[in-house]
Structure formats: structure tokens, C-alpha cells
Amino acid sequence: xxxxxxxxxxxxxxxxxxxxxxxxxxxxxxxxxxxxxxxxxxxxxxxxxxxxxxxxxxxxxxxxxxxxxxxxxxxxxxxxxxxxxxxxxxxxxxxxxxxxxxxxxxxxxxxxxxxxxxxxxxxxxxxxxxxxxxxxxxxxxxxxxxxxxxxxxxxxxxxxxxxxxxxxxxxxxxxxxxxxxxxxxxxxxxxxxxxxxxxxxxxxxxxxxxxxxxxxxxxxxxxxxxxxxxxxxxxxxxxxxxxxxxxxxxxxxxxxxxxxxxxxxxxxxxxxxxxxxxxxxxxxxxxxxxxxxxxxxxxxxxxxxxxxxxxxxxxxxxxxxxxxxxxxxxxxxxxxxxxxxxxxxxxxxxxxxxxxxxxxxxxxxxxxxxxxxxxxxxxxxxxxxxxxxxxxxxxxxxxxxxxxxxxxxxxxxxxxxxxxxxxxxxxxxxxxxxxxxxxxxxxxxxxxxxx
Amino acid sequence: xxxxxxxxxxxxxxxxxxxxxxxxxxxxxxxxxxxxxxxxxxxxxxxxxxxxxxxxxxxxxxxxxxxxxxxxxxxxxxxxxxxxxxxxxxxxxxxxxxxxxxxxxxxxxxxxxxxxxxxxxxxxxxxxxxxxxxxxxxxxxxxxxxxxxxxxxxxxxxxxxxxxxxxxxxxxxxxxxxxxxxxxxxxxxxxxxxxxxxxxxxxxxxxxxxxxxxxxxxxxxxxxxxxxxxxxxxxxxxxxxxxxxxxxxxxxxxxxxxxxxxxxxxxxxxxxxxxxxxxxxxxxxxxxxxxxxxxxxxxxxxxxxxxxxxxxxxxxxxxxxxxxxxxxxxxxxxxxxxxxxxxxxxxxxxxxxxxxxxxxxxxxxxxxxxxxxxxxxxxxxxxxxxxxxxxxxxxxxxxxxxxxxxxxxxxxxxxxxxxxxxxxxxxxxxxxxxxxxxxxxxxxxxxxxxx
Numbered sequence: 001x002x003x004x005x006x007x008x009x010x011x012x013x014x015x016x017x018x019x020x021x022x023x024x025x026x027x028x029x030x031x032x033x034x035x036x037x038x039x040x041x042x043x044x045x046x047x048x049x050x051x052x053x054x055x056x057x058x059x060x061x062x063x064x065x066x067x068x069x070x071x072x073x074x075x076x077x078x079x080x081x082x083x084x085x086x087x088x089x090x091x092x093x094x095x096x097x098x099x100x101x102x103x104x105x106x107x108x109x110x111x112x113x114x115x116x117x118x119x120x121x122x123x124x125x126x127x128x129x130x131x132x133x134x135x136x137x138x139x140x141x142x143x144x145x146x147x148x149x150x151x152x153x154x155x156x157x158x159x160x161x162x163x164x165x166x167x168x169x170x171x172x173x174x175x176x177x178x179x180x181x182x183x184x185x186x187x188x189x190x191x192x193x194x195x196x197x198x199x200x201x202x203x204x205x206x207x208x209x210x211x212x213x214x215x216x217x218x219x220x221x222x223x224x225x226x227x228x229x230x231x232x233x234x235x236x237x238x239x240x241x242x243x244x245x246x247x248x249x250x251x252x253x254x255x256x257x258x259x260x261x262x263x264x265x266x267x268x269x270x271x272x273x274x275x276x277x278x279x280x281x282x283x284x285x286x287x288x289x290x291x292x293x294x295x296x297x298x299x300x301x302x303x304x305x306x307x308x309x310x311x312x313x314x315x316x317x318x319x320x321x322x323x324x325x326x327x328x329x330x331x332x333x334x335x336x337x338x339x340x341x342x343x344x345x346x347x348x349x350x351x352x353x354x355x356x357x358x359x360x361x362x363x364x365x366x367x368x369x370x371x372x373x374x375x376x377x378x379x380x381x382x383x384x385x386x387x388x389x390x391x392x393x394x395x396x397x398x399x400x401x402x403x404x405x406x407x408x409x410x411x412x413x414x415x416x417x418x419x420x421x422x423x424x425x426x427x428x429x430x431x432x433x434x435x436x437x438x439x440x441x442x443x444x445x446x447x448x449x450x451x
Numbered sequence: 452x453x454x455x456x457x458x459x460x461x462x463x464x465x466x467x468x469x470x471x472x473x474x475x476x477x478x479x480x481x482x483x484x485x486x487x488x489x490x491x492x493x494x495x496x497x498x499x500x501x502x503x504x505x506x507x508x509x510x511x512x513x514x515x516x517x518x519x520x521x522x523x524x525x526x527x528x529x530x531x532x533x534x535x536x537x538x539x540x541x542x543x544x545x546x547x548x549x550x551x552x553x554x555x556x557x558x559x560x561x562x563x564x565x566x567x568x569x570x571x572x573x574x575x576x577x578x579x580x581x582x583x584x585x586x587x588x589x590x591x592x593x594x595x596x597x598x599x600x601x602x603x604x605x606x607x608x609x610x611x612x613x614x615x616x617x618x619x620x621x622x623x624x625x626x627x628x629x630x631x632x633x634x635x636x637x638x639x640x641x642x643x644x645x646x647x648x649x650x651x652x653x654x655x656x657x658x659x660x661x662x663x664x665x666x667x668x669x670x671x672x673x674x675x676x677x678x679x680x681x682x683x684x685x686x687x688x689x690x691x692x693x694x695x696x697x698x699x700x701x702x703x704x705x706x707x708x709x710x711x712x713x714x715x716x717x718x719x720x721x722x723x724x725x726x727x728x729x730x731x732x733x734x735x736x737x738x739x740x741x742x743x744x745x746x747x748x749x750x751x752x753x754x755x756x757x758x759x760x761x762x763x764x765x766x767x768x769x770x771x772x773x774x775x776x777x778x779x780x781x782x783x784x785x786x787x788x789x790x791x792x793x794x795x796x797x798x799x800x801x802x803x804x805x806x807x808x809x810x811x812x813x814x815x816x817x818x819x820x821x822x823x824x825x826x827x828x829x830x831x832x833x834x835x836x837x838x839x840x841x842x843x844x845x846x847x848x849x850x851x852x853x854x855x856x857x858x859x860x861x862x863x864x865x866x867x868x869x870x871x872x873x874x875x876x877x878x879x880x881x882x883x884x885x886x887x888x889x890x891x892x893x894x895x896x897x898x899x900x901x902x
Contacts, residue, residue: 010494022490033797034821036828039473043461062519067566069511115518346484377487
């Protein structure tokens with residue numbers, strides 16, 4: 001049989017990379033729950049009718065399912081894998097609205113699938129981490145600010161480069177475009193959304209193709225260049241464009257409130273942020289890693305007034321949420337060797353094995369340590385001390401445990417400090433910092449809340 | 452638009468059910484890591500060639516993928532969703548063997564998909580939780596015992612009914628069948644594997660159809676009825692069948708060792724356990740919930756000598772592992788209302804909101820509590836105290852926090868005990884038992900390690 005090859009666009013990590021990913025997931029879950037967000041897992045599969053026509057290029061990226069030996073009548077046709085977590089969330093809410101309490105805050109960490117052409121930073125299967133708040137009939141703008149602030153704070157606790165959040169408001173853009181006499185708003189939004197990739201020089205001809213006059217194109221590009229963390233500066237720049245429409249005032253007011261609520265140097269208004277998905281109606285946000293902007297946004301989201309309600313036919317269920325692209329972040333940092341986890345094993349202690357006859361005694365030592373919450377492994381076969389310790393070091397295990405002949409004669413060696421000392425099996429505890437540091441861009445980093 | 456309907460076979464939980472599921476997953480992950488098992492996540496998708504022909508009825512249950520707007524040449528054809536975690540694990544190991552240290556212990560908690568006809572306890576999408584140990588060239592039988600013991604201990608820590616593990620050995624069965632002159636071993640194994648569902652009366656005609664004489668059928672059914680936790684009793688019963696073959700001796704010796712290593716009243720040899728999958732070669736195990744055997748096995752696994760090696764073409768990579776059917780367990784217990792979580796919210800504290808003007812102060816209280824690890828929510832709008840506390844109770848939040856005018860004048864009400872008292876914002880901590888109990892089959896259960 002031929003050697004198995006990786007599938008392009010379907011990433012998998014090595015054990016030390018996966019260990020870190022799991023710690024990040026656990027940390028984010030705990031963080032979200034601490035702020036009152038409830039866990040949700042939706043099925044990976046939706047009826048195609050729920051997924052289709054959500055905007056931009058999503059349709060052509062949808063993976064549909066078929067049973068290998070399917071007959072035409074068995075009804076599996078029309079099922080497809082979800083491409084994000086917002087649409088399934090909205091569908092779940094509209095299906096279960098009677099069982100939920102609103103406003104409902106939920107987090108959701110799951111894989112999604114997109115049949116994209118695989119390239120740097122683009123995956124066909126990847127992990128998304130979403131938080132959303134959804135209301136019944138109305139949802140205060142304050143949640144837009146809360147969600148942006150949660151995103152800022154959650155990203156700040158991760159072992160990744162600093163992040164800047166760029167915020168905009170769809171109403172502001174729509175007001176500008178309507179004020180310019182444009183009717184096909186979505187097409188203009190989609191063209192402007194490409195600015196980061198293709199620049200003004202790439203966007204301008206796209207706008208001209210839509211039939212816009214040069215003056216309008218120029219104003220749109222001038223607007224798209226506005227970027228500042230001070231709402232007064234943003235408002236002055238927008239007013240200076242000389243366009244007026246009620247939605248401009250509404251959008252500016254909303255943008256100001258979100259900036260003020262989430263206020264920090266690394267949260268800025270940026271009027272080129274448009275987001276390709278059709279369902280956004282107000283606030284939109286994207287996050288970039290500072291110094292690594294070329295990989296594109298690593299988090300994004302916004303406000304959607306009509307998504308959930310439109311599915312169930314009941315009253316409106318407005319929502320606002322953001323999504324963190326865990327796989328995009330980790331895939332890039334791992335791939336560029338910017339983030340290195342030296343711990344391959346979850347264990348802090350390796351109990352060394354003097355001989356096969358000592359196995360039961362060694363297992364008892366391990367069980368004693370485990371009962372106190374200390375992750376512990378017993379070396380798997382008879383070998384010299386040196387070989388056993390070298391193996392522990394390779395796995396990133398910090399402590400080698402030398403079993404004693406009785407309860408009192410145990411010794412422990414710190415494989416980093418190189419120190420060996422007597423130890424009491426009944427009481428020894430490692431400190432929570434007794435693990436090998438992460439390395440981010442050459443700097444050593446503690447595991448902080450990731451343990 | 453029509454009302455959204457659930458998809459049969461693709462279960463989703465309510466928030467309180469999901470909260471418990473997430474705690475179970477977190478608990479199992481921590482438990483496995485404490486015993487030296489490393490996390491692995493594999494892609495959900497495999498080449499069809501890797502998944503096909505793994506035995507029993509798996510082929511017809513495979514879901515293949517196709518891009519919605521696929522052209523014939525874009526190479527996505529031939530991809531399918533995995534139906535278990537053992538095959539992807541074996542593929543991963545054979546692909547990455549140069550980066551791994553053996554014996555490698557890994558755990559993996561992921562969804563799998565099977566296009567089965569949906570029925571009680573059968574799902575099309577469900578969560579599996581696997582542990583496996585894999586060796587290079589050889590793997591000590593001791594790991595069979597370790598894995599069975601881990602399964603027993605892990606299940607004992609979950610809020611589910613008691614579990615019995617039934618262990619058998621494929622070599623023992625093969626030896627018996629070969630000793631009876633049978634050559635098509637797999638077909639006989641598959642027939643015997645149906646005994647739990649269709650009984651001896653159903654299995655007998657299947658065996659006769661395979662061309663077996665009545666004597667052989669009778670001996671096979673007599674063997675299948677052997678079940679005991681004492682290896683001596685099992686061996687005596689096997690010898691009394693009057694069949695001899697070297698594999699019988701080998702299988703009995705292995706079965707004895709596994710029973711002795713995992714020894715406990717709830718681990719028994721049961722010679723009707725055969726497992727439908729072709730890749731098992733020695734130990735096989737199935738777990739049932741006592742009193743709920745009618746839903747079938749809720750955990751299963753075994754030893755596979757040739758699975759991983761056969762994929763990469765390199766030397767053999769023997770493995771042994773077990774899989775816990777989390778969705779089957781929770782789906783049944785939730786559906787039958789045997790397991791009820793009264794906590795809908797992850798929060799322990801609801802900060803009450805005196806007026807909209809107090810929101811910033813209330814958020815500050817919440818942030819202070821969160822910074823000490825206490826999950827806290829602020830009530831979402833102005834309402835009477837009674838209404839706010841009733842909402843907290845409905846969410847299963849135990850404490851209502853009455854904000855004071857200064858740091859010293861806060862009060863807290865325990866909504867279960869009904870007691871209200873002054874509280875110091877700077878120091879108050881709930882005890883870890885301050886949550887509503889789970890209810891299992893009418894009995895109150897603490898959250899134990901599930902917090």
C-alpha cells in the first residue's frame with residue numbers, strides 16, 4: 001500500500017502542538033463561562049437550504065454529504081457541512097427559542113468546513129471559537145461593546161502576538177453609499193472588503209465596473225482610508241467627505257458607543273472593514289495580529305438583526321457575535337515556528353523503573369501522585385537511569401522520580417535545574433510554574449491560565 | 452419560510468445538557484492526561500480508501516463529501532467523514548511515526564458520522580471518546596490490562612449508572628472455531644456478535660447457513676454462554692467444551708492476564724463478545740450500564756496488531772484501545788430523563804441591577820468576582836428584585852448579589868438556603884460544592900470532579 005500523505009487544507013498537529021491547542025480551548029471555555037456565556041455544540045450538518053445564499057463566495061465552498069451506498073429515496077441528499085458557527089447558532093436559536101432565556105450568551109468551539117482552494121492561512125477544515133449574544137425582538141447596543149471587549153480581553157490572554165481590533169458599522173457605510181446615490185450596496189461592500197488584499201488600486205476598477213462615477217469611487221476610497229481610535233477624529237473625517245444620509249448619523253453614533261465601551265489603544269475604527277457575509281447589519285469587527293497583518297484577519301464578527309428570525313418565521317432575534325480563527329492563528333504560528341511548545345507530554349513527573357519487578361511499586365507511586373492531581377507516567381521498560389531521564393527530558397517532563405525502598409527514601413530530580421533531593425511521597429507537590437515555558441517569537445512565556 | 456425541524460439522528464442538547472456534557476469532556480481529558488495520555492485531534496475527513504473495508508456494515512454507513520459546485524477535476528472526490536476514531540488514529544500514527552515516541556498513549560474526543568438508519572441509541576453524528584496505546588513492532592499485553600482498567604476507572608467517575616465490562620479474546624474464539632474445523636472465522640464472529648440482539652435462537656440459523664454441523668453450532672453457542680469474573684472458572688468451562696487448538700491456550704492466558712490486571716467485580720470474561728470490526732486480533736471489550744443493558748454497549752474496544760502498520764507499509768504498529776460512546780450514554784440518559792442537570796448557567800453569582808445607572812458599578816463587581824475565578828453574570832435590565840432572583844433561580848444560579856453603596860455594604864442571598872447576609876466583595880468565595888446537584892435516577896449527585 002502506498003505511503004499515506006497529508007491532505008492539503010486539512011491540518012493536523014503534532015502532540016506538543018495539540019497539547020497547547022487543547023489548553024487554549026480549555027482556557028477560552030473557562031474564560032467565556034466565567035463571563036456568563038453558555039456552551040453550545042451544534043451538529044456539523046445542516047440542510048443545504050439553511051446554508052445556501054449567505055453571501056460572498058460561501059455557496060461554492062459548501063461540502064454536501066452523500067451516503068456511499070445511498071439510494072435516491074433515503075433522504076440524505078440536501079445535507080451539508082456548516083461553513084461557520086453563526087448560521088447553525090441562529091438556526092438552533094430559532095428551533096429552540098421556547099427553551100431558551102434571552103438575551104442568551106453562548107460560546108461554541110467547533111470545526112467548520114469550506115471547500116476553498118488551499119493556500120497560506122486558508123484551510124478546508126478548521127476550528128472556530130465563537131461567542132454571540134442573541135435577544136428576543138431587541139438587543140441593546142451595549143452587547144456590541146461587550147462582545148468586542150470580550151474578544152479583546154480573550155485574545156490578550158492567549159500566547160499569541162498582540163492583536164489590534166478594527167471596528168466599523170454597516171449602517172455608516174450604507175449611509176455613505178446611499179448618500180452617493182448608490183443602490184447595490186452589497187456589491188460595493190464586497191468590493192471594499194477586498195481592499196486589504198488588493199489595495200485601492202485593485203478596488204477602484206471593481207467599483208467603476210459597478211457603474212460608479214469617478215467622484216463616487218474617490219469618495220468611497222477616501223472613506224475606506226479613515227482609521228482612528230478616537231471617535232471624534234473619525235466623525236470629523238466622515239463629515240469632511242461631504243455626504244449626508246440619516247444612516248451616516250446612526251452608524252457614527254453606534255460606532256462611537258462601541259469604541260467607548262471597548263476603549264483601548266488596540267481597538268480602532270477602520271472604515272474599510274466591510275465583511276463579506278450578507279447578514280451583518282451594524283457593527284462589524286476584524287482582528288489582526290500586529291506585525292503579521294499579511295495573514296489577514298484572525299477574528300471577526302458583527303451585528304446581525306435578521307438572521308435567526310428569518311429562519312423560524314417568528315419574531316426577530318437580533319444577535320451580535322465574534323469568531324476567533326483558532327486554526328488560522330495556530331496554523332500560522334506553528335508553521336512559521338513562531339510558537340513552540342517544549343512540553344510534549346502532559347505529565348509533570350516520570351517515575352523511573354529500576355526493574356520489571358518494581359513495576360507494581362512504581363505504578364503505586366504514580367497513582368499516589370495522580371490522586372493529588374499530578375499528571376504522572378511510569379517509564380515503560382527496564383533501561384539505564386540516563387536513558388530513562390533522557391526520554392523524560394525529550395517529552396518535556398520536568399521531574400524524574402527515583403523510587404525508594406520504603407516510603408521515606410524517594411528522591412526526585414529536577415531535569416531543568418539539574419538538582420536532586422529527597423522527597424516525601426505523601427506530601428510533595430510541584431508548583432504550578434514547574435513546567436517548561438512556551439516560546440513565542442523567541443521569548444519565553446509562562447503558561448499563564450493555560451494549565 | 453417553514454419552521455426549522457430537528458434532523459433525525461443528529462442530536463443537539465439544551466444548554467443545561469450541553470453544560471454537563473462539556474464538564475464530562477473536560478473531566479475525562481484531565482483524567483486521561485493525568486495518566487500520561489496525550490491529546491490528539493485528527494481531521495474529520497479521510498480518503499475513502501483508508502475508511503473502506505474495515506468490516507461488518509461500516510462501508511454502507513460512510514458519508515462521502517462533494518463540493519456543491521464541484522468540477523470533476525478538482526480532486527475532492529474520494530474524501531469521506533470518519534466513522535470511528537481508531538482508523539484515523541492508526542492512519543495518523545503511520546503518517547507521523549517519525550515524530551512520535553513509542554509506546555504512544557493518546558486520547559481523542561471527537562465527533563464521528565455513520566449513515567445508519569436512526570433509531571433508539573443509534574445516531575448519524577455522535578461524540579466518541581477514545582484512548583489507545585500504540586507500540587512499535589511490539590506492545591506488551593500489560594497495556595491491554597491498563598486500557599481496560601482506565602476504562603473501568605474513568606466510567607466510575609462519571610455521573611452515570613454503574614457499568615460492567617465484558618472482556619473476551621479473539622484468539623480464544625478463533626482457536627475454538629479452528630479447533631472445530633471452521634475456516635471462515637470472521638463470518639462466525641459476526642454471527643456470534645449478534646447474540647445480544649437476537650439471542651441463541653437467532654444466531655443458530657446464521658451459523659447453520661454458514662454450513663456448520665449441528666454439533667459445531669451447539670459448541671459455539673455453549674462457548675458463547677460462558678461468562679465469569681474468575682479466570683479459573685472460565686478456563687474450566689472452556690476446557691469442558693472438549694475442543695483443542697494452540698490459539699485456545701494463548702487466548703485463555705491473555706484473557707486471564709487482562710482480567711487479573713483490571714480485576715474487579717465489574718470486569719468479567721464473556722465469551723459471546725466478538726466485536727464486528729475486522730481489525731481486532733486479541734483482547735476485545737464491551738461495557739454496558741447495569742440495568743440498562745437493552746441500549747447495548749456504551750464503550751468498546753480491543754487489541755489490533757496490524758491496523759496501523761498496514762497503512763504505511765513500514766514495520767508493524769500494534770495497538771490496544773477503547774472508545775466511550777458519550778453521545779449514546781448522554782442521549783439515552785437525557786432522553787429517558789434519568790440524568791438531569793439543574794444548572795442551566797455556568798455562573799455561581801448573579802449581580803442584581805438596581806437601575807440602569809448602576810450598570811457600570813455592577814459590572815465592576817462582576818469583574819472583581821471573575822478575577823477570582825467566580826463565574827458571574829449581571830442581570831440584563833431594570834426589574835424588581837423578585838423578578839431578578841426568580842430569573843437567577845431558573846438559570847440554576849445559587850447566589851444573588853445585592854450591590855452596596857460602598858465596598859462594605861454588599862449583601863448576598865443564597866437562593867437555595869434562602870439566607871441573606873452581609874458580604875465582603877474583596878474576600879468572598881463560594882465553596883466548590885455551592886452548585887445545584889445533578890439528579891441521576893432520582894438521587895442527588897454532587898458534581899465531583901466535573902466542575
